[in-house]
Amino acid sequence: MxxxxxxxxxxxxxxxxxxxxxxxxxxxxxxxxxxxxxxxxxxxxxxxxxxxxxxxxxxxxxxxxxxxxxxxxxxxxxxxxxxxxxxxxxxxxxxxxxxxxxxxxxxxxxxxxxxxxxxxxxxxxxxxxxxxxxxxxxxxxxxxxxxxxxxxxxxxxxxxxxxxxxxxxxxCYCYSGQCFMSSYIGGRSGNRGRCAQPCRMEYDVLKDGKVLNPGNNKYVLSPxxxxxxxxxxxxxxxxxxxxxxxxxxxxxxxxxxxxxxxxxxxxxxxxxxxxxxxxxxxxxxxxxxxxxxxxxxxxxxxxxxxxxxxxxxxxxxxxxxxxxxxxxxxxIGFTLKKNLNIKVTFIKEQPFTISTMVNGTEIIYEGNPVSKALNKPIDKETLLKQMKKTGNSDFDFTNIEIICDEDGFLPIGAINQARRDFLEKVRQYLISQYTRKSVENSNIQSDKNNANNKYIVDLCNKNTTKSVNINVLVSTKEQFKVSMNKDFVKRIYVESSDFSENKILEIIEEGHKADKEIYIAMPYVYRMADKNNFHRNYVKIIEKADGSLIRSFEEYLDLRKINMAKNCIFDYNVYTYNRIAKDFYLNFGGAQTTVPLELNHKEIEFRGLAGDEMIVYGYMPAMISAGCGLKTCNSCKSDNSTYEVVDKHRNRFVTKCVCRYCYNVMYNCKPLSLFKFSKEIISMTPDSVRFSFTTESGNITEQILNKAQQAFIYEKNIQEDDQSTRGHFKRGVL
Missing domain, CATH: 3.20.20.380 (Copper homeostasis (CutC) domain)
Known part of the structure; x- marks a missing residue:
């Protein structure tokens, strides 16, 4: 074909x-x-x-x-x-x-x-x-x-x-596999086949407080x-x-x-x-x-x-x-017919035979022997008439060759049954060309029996005294400066698309002087032109950085090709929903994986959190799109603008234009905040927790990191407010 x-x-x-x-x-x-x-x-x-x-x-x-x-x-x-x-x-x-x-x-x-x-x-x-x-x-x-x-x-x-x-x-408006909009709004995950299609709803696009899509032009996320x-x-x-x-x-x-x-x-x-x-x-x-x-x-x-x-x-x-x-x-409501050329042999004292060639193989059906007619013999016309009665079967006969004695006989019922049996034999032959034999996997039954037991054992073996490292992702120099002043911050991820090469080089130098690990957070989109763009502008800094935060497997393979895949942390959207996926990425060379955002605490425990990083604060991306709200509203200036997408409930989804790679990141309207579950998270023994900063001011960054110290170092109880969300940590998705 x-x-x-x-x-x-x-x-x-x-x-x-x-x-x-x-x-x-x-x-x-x-x-x-x-x-x-x-x-x-x-x-x-x-x-x-x-x-x-x-x-x-x-x-x-x-x-x-x-x-x-x-x-x-x-x-x-x-x-x-x-x-x-x-x-x-x-x-x-x-x-x-x-x-x-x-x-x-x-x-x-x-x-x-x-x-x-x-x-x-x-x-x-x-x-x-x-x-x-x-x-x-x-x-x-x-x-x-x-x-x-x-x-x-x-x-x-x-x-x-x-x-x-x-x-x-x-x-879809969002890159497939990168959409959390339905998941965040109503717990119906596109990654689990239950997308509620919020992109088909009405939205305002706001820039500096001005609505850019007045009138009826509200379906800005609906391609x-x-x-x-x-x-x-x-x-x-x-x-x-x-x-x-x-x-x-x-x-x-x-x-x-x-x-x-x-x-x-x-x-x-x-x-x-x-x-x-x-x-x-x-x-x-x-x-x-x-x-x-x-x-x-x-x-x-x-x-x-x-x-x-x-x-x-x-x-x-x-x-x-x-x-x-x-x-x-x-x-609608009928079945196709496969055309066959058949040969019918109706000779006395020999089996009634129907044969055909299918895909180079001759299929022969032999029925009852043909007897000598005592009264009325079966002639060619009668045989032809009965053979054509393929009814609602999968077949029709294009050409029927009949070799027939003039005085042979079989009951009409036997002829019809022979035709049906022949067609079923052809059908079974065609089906048999695809069927496979498989061996029962004894390991599967063992896994079934041990699944719940393993969960219980994992819970019993949790180390409740392990300390957890605190890492930070920054999108502005102000956020970086605040993070630098916190002794308990071990690693700082720098959002590469928000900084120039020179700025990142300065950050790496400053960070290393303060004994901080500086990792480069790779772009969310890494297509053919984006790869070339990254190589031109950023590949030099990978050598000086301590590692990379990987958002797509193409990035990891590309860094491997140029021998720069050191200390690669796979982010939440390189999905490790299960232990097989987690082990795969670690065995393939990843230093860490990031806990998926849609698993609840029981599922995270079952999957295993040891050695992983878990995001515990941040405005998380709801959509990564090639589409641009500003371009849709005829307001694109290719200047890395930030705008808001506002739904009918007045929820505001801040959206960044990543113009160097020409994609948009729409963030959830509320930040994820898991401070109140810090003791439970620590008991699950992650290697680190991450605080992800996007548009937060220096003052807000300071407040969040002070709370981080209280919750994840001193294990103090922290109260949450209605301005944040617990995400799927308790409810999960179906």
Missing amino acids: EVELLAPGGSFESVIAAYNAGADAVYTGGLMFGARAGANNLTTEELIEALEYAHVHDRKLYLTVNTLLKDKEIETELYDYLLPLYENGLDAVIVQDIGVFKFIRDNFPLMHIHASTQMTIFGKDTVAFLKDLGASRIVTPREFSLKEIENIKNDTRLKDMEIESFVHGAL KDICTLKILPEIIKSGVYSLKIEGRMKKTEYITGVVSIYRKYLDMYLNIPDKYNVDENDIKKLADLFNRNGFNESYYKQHNGRNMISLKKPEFRKENREFNQYLKEKY
Whole structure:
């Protein structure tokens, strides 16, 4: 196959209909671990039935296991969930969590693994790393340009790596895998498949107290849906193998409509590329199915822009009844037919035989012996009539060759049963080409039995007397000066995007004179152009710094390439939800990992906190986006501005423009503050706790660090106020 058309399936009906409409493959979710928990996801029995249907018709089915998993879920549920699907030939799993990736590779060695867009893969070094780890495909971030895809495809290490990219459907505002907005506001985590889509709500954009989006232009975080029909040839030429349609939450009519139209144009490109031309009527049909004030062509040719954002509430769409009725009649509620050429042998005193060639293999069914007719023989016309009755099976006969004695006989019932048995034999043969044998993993049962026991042992072995190091992240020189004056501060992370090279060099020198460790906090985004930018401006300072705070795996691999990956601390957004993920990053060379922000205290204890760093204060990023609120409001000045995004409850989300790398960081409206839990946190034996400063003044920084000393050194009780949040430390996420 030159190119794959990949469709969403949110229900069993929509999965089958997507194949009927022309999808080469479908991605769908089961009842667990998928990024669309709100879809009408398939049961294991439905998944197996869908797999069989796909394989009979030479199609593929991929399962979404693209959320972050907690230790107990991996140890007690994941193996049993995947085992019957693995045995029945599941074509691939789509994975976000590196711990899940390792678990599947170790326990299901023949399973193809697709690295989800939720992994936030920023460059070709990460792709090469994932390939070596066992991935057969990567799903690019929606923000990738055609040049970035070409850069991956042209890497000699990656010639046989499949690239999957979105070509139609909803567009997230935040980089996938880096969004906490829904999690912070209502405890519904996008990393766990339960995003409440707060980006689709109304917001004001404020700069210096002035509203920049007056009137009805309030949907500043809501991108238009993407439609790439007109640039489909360019996407394919860039190296994209799998053209992915978004929409597992959409109706079956939407899925079939989008798939059928993209099938039309993909076939046009593959068969007559020189005459590729898009009919505007087809664009209108797609818009009738769903759009948000029109379409955009995603980030393939532009980095961001006002034209990509909906701005206004989508208008009511009048149903295109004629098109919807056509889709229902043509694609929904029936099964495809696989065409076979068969040979029927009806010779006296020989078995009634039906045979066919399938994929180069001859399949022969032998029924009851044909007897001599006593009265009315079975003639060719009768045999032909009975053979054509394929009914609601998966097959039709294109050509039927009949070799028949003139005086042979079998009861009509026996002939019909032979036809049904033959078709089932062909069906089972096709399915058997995908099924796998697996060996029961005795270690899994042991893990299940020991999971709760290990939790109890870990709690009993906690060291309640261990001291904890206090580290600080600073974004201003004023915050740095306050931190420098605190003897109990051991390490200072310097937010690299907020300082010039010379300023950081000055900070390193000052810090070392005061016996402080100075680490460079790497950018949140590290794409192809960003990597070059960092090399030009900051790579010299890595040598002088004591270590680095890593925000993406691409950064770590890049530092390794230039022999500067010393004392690398993986930040909270390089996810270590479970022990497998934590051990993976430490064994791969990380000095420390940072505790994920969405685990509650019991889950953190179960995962293990020893040797880790835990963030206990700070305005935490809610979104990292290629989109820019100021540019959307025609106010971009490329000057590293700070502005506010304000919701209907008047919550203010301070947002930084990181113009050197052209991304925005939107911070939560309240700071995380875990002072009141200091004794409990210390008892969990982290190596260090971190206080993260963003826009705080010197005075506020002073107050926070004084409280830090009282809480985490003297273990005094500290009262919290309503102006801060305890995050997920107690409640966690589902």
